[in-house]
Amino acid sequence: MSPRAQVYIIAGLLALMGAGLTIYKNIELGFPLLPGEYRTVWTIEAKVRFTADGGPVKAALTLPREQRNMEVLNESFSSSGYGFNIVSEDDEYRAVWSRRSATGSQSLFYQLDVHQTPGAALEQPLDLSTEVQKPFLGAREQEAVRLAIYSLVDSARERSSDTKTFTTQLLIALGDNRNQDRNLIFGYYKDRSLVDVALLMLSAAEIPAHRIRGLYLEDDRRRLDPEDLLEVYDGERWVVFEPHSGSPGVPKNFFIWQRGGKSLLDVEGGRNSRVTFSVISNDVPAREVAMLSTSREKEALVDFSIYSLPIEQQSIFKLILLVPVGALVVVLLRVFVGIRTSGTFMPVLLAVAFIETRLITGLSIFVLILVLGLWVRFYLSRLNLLLVARIAAVVVTVVILMGAISVVSYKLGIEQALTVTFFPMIILAWTIERMSIVWEEDGPYEVVVQAGGSLLVAVLAWWVMTNRYVEHWTFNFPELLLVLLGLILIVGNYTGFRLGELMRFRQLVR
């Protein structure tokens, strides 16, 4: 295979791999493609309160199970003075607080941050029994209620074709307060909720059903009681119904806390127990959300990446990852334009320094050091020093110049010039040395051309590297480096003319 074909194949594979990983990270892990994206994170706090009797106390709260549409980013428990444990029990997780003795009003907290993602709310199947216990409605005074229940069930059954439509019809009937049967039932079960009654009637119709406890995620809600949904087994799978509207499916924004009819909170050794919820929404940068959710899942792509480094090193990498972009700019300008620079990749280092110093400050400091350094170098050249010693002398001079610039500008109140330390000293010394040779051999004009070319390239590289999209992509999607590598390989194969050559060879076209 010809080298050229190899280049295209390798470049294509690299680009494909980089793009694939990027897309995966974007779609599956939720890394935002554009900077400045925010996601809504809900902070839900469950507050358990009860009055302790003075003896040993044990409070158990059912915790929400994992859900596909809600990503739990963070959990925390607050329970001063209580022993705390999480136990797994019948497919459920329960937080258990315990204490040898407690008196008076007690408050325990459980807090979690969730992020809503698109996807189905529930994961089927649910391992719950589908047995139905028929309600006992045998007593005499219950005769009327029993008839009302069966009349409602019958009329719902007549107007439906299957379990789903039956449930909907039943819930509509239960919501209709002109319905005599319904009013009779609710008159009898005064202290029961709609879901309680609906469960009773579904069991009368021999349909397996249970309740779902949860919360509607709405901003700035306090002291909420859990809301109930109805889950009905239609013979094949479980279907969720919103009891007031009767429509199937989990409502948007509904956070499922517990499925099944078990108790939400059990307190031993206390009275007046109650659990209330509060919900707050925060807007959090999308990247942070992605990082939190992937760190829980131990995603290899993230776990074995620069994000596992300490923050300080990460910020260094943020800069290092920009260097390839600068290199690409140099390659493009060299291959397609043909700008002469002093030292092939020196402009990239300059551009990195400019990122730290700001452009104008950086440019003026660079020109100042270059001019002063050249001046010193011209004197040094008359001293007949060995090359290494001379460059070392220039390095020392550059350092002294940097110190002087810092001190003088600080005294003058120009704090920005303090960033001078970001300049790569050795590179500057070599640049000065090269420039002085160019000056001697090719004259000052060539020095201006090369220094100007270097600066132009450095400024362009700086401009690209400080672009907020480029910054965002290089740090959040380092995989894109593979794409960049492929691009450089392809550019390295370009055999067309450079822009400068269109001018250089213009006389040949007559």
Add this chain to the structure above:
Amino acid sequence: MRQVSIAQIFGKLRGGFVSPLALRRMGVLGMNARNVNYIARYNDRDKYPVVDDKLSTKRAAARYGIAVPELIAAFDTQPGRRRVMEVIEPLWQFVIKPARGSGGKGILVIAGRNGDKYVKTSGAEVTALDILRHVSNINSGLYSLGGKPDRVMIEALVDFDPVFDNYSFEGVPDIRVIVFRGFPVMAMLRCSTHASDGKANLHQGAVGVGIDLASGKSCHAVQRGLRVSQHPDTQMPFGELVVPGWRDLVRLAASCYEMTGLGYLGCDIVLDRKRGPLLLEANARPGLAIQIANGVGLRKRLQHIESLDLEQLEKNVEERVAYSMNQFAAGRSD
């Protein structure tokens, strides 16, 4: 009329740029194409040292019987003052060169002496101390690629053939021949001018004179990208210029292919009054200015050589020279 004016405005907007298609049609070779299609393809990396180190070039040239300027001394390491003086003391004229210098950098030519001082070709005088410093600079790698420590060569100054005396100002004219797979494909004479400060670099203002491969006569001359008919300092018309012993010179260039093994090669040759053509240095990355000097693109000539079959490529030097002189004669539509 209106259309003409629009074309003119467009031309102005475009500045001095020409269309890449037009350049392609002219068979102009660009830098990128040179690097990818010729240097990378025909020049093996392991053969570079022969041309990059001028001492190696000299040694190889001796093996192949190619004439070069006489080597007087070479210093591998930093020589002492006494050692350098020992060598240059008896010399009236000499040249100090870095063995691995690029682009003619670091070459010091001493054309005579004036008491204690040494006189450069430009007439400027330097002291023995300046020369010692120059030697030290070369040794430290100031002029070599990548700043690697380098060797110093002291060569005899070529006794230039006076035929070019009027075509060169304060400097030494040399002839560059591009040799592709052993076939000379293009040649030019580089004449220094006052503007180029005695240097033979075209971008510094030296005149590039295209030389017809068939006859050794000049066919085209360019300074700073503009066509000229006479030398700007000496007013000598280039039209009358003929390189003496042209065939020998071309043969010398062609035989460098066997010596270096490099497929795409630039040979820099000077004419000595008595010894004839001498190989000054060979270059594995010859520049493209030769196209401007000749007013002809290289690409078509290179492609012609590429299209030859194996049997033709195995010709000896003499046959290759004859083929090239015939094939690439000026005025032929190549």
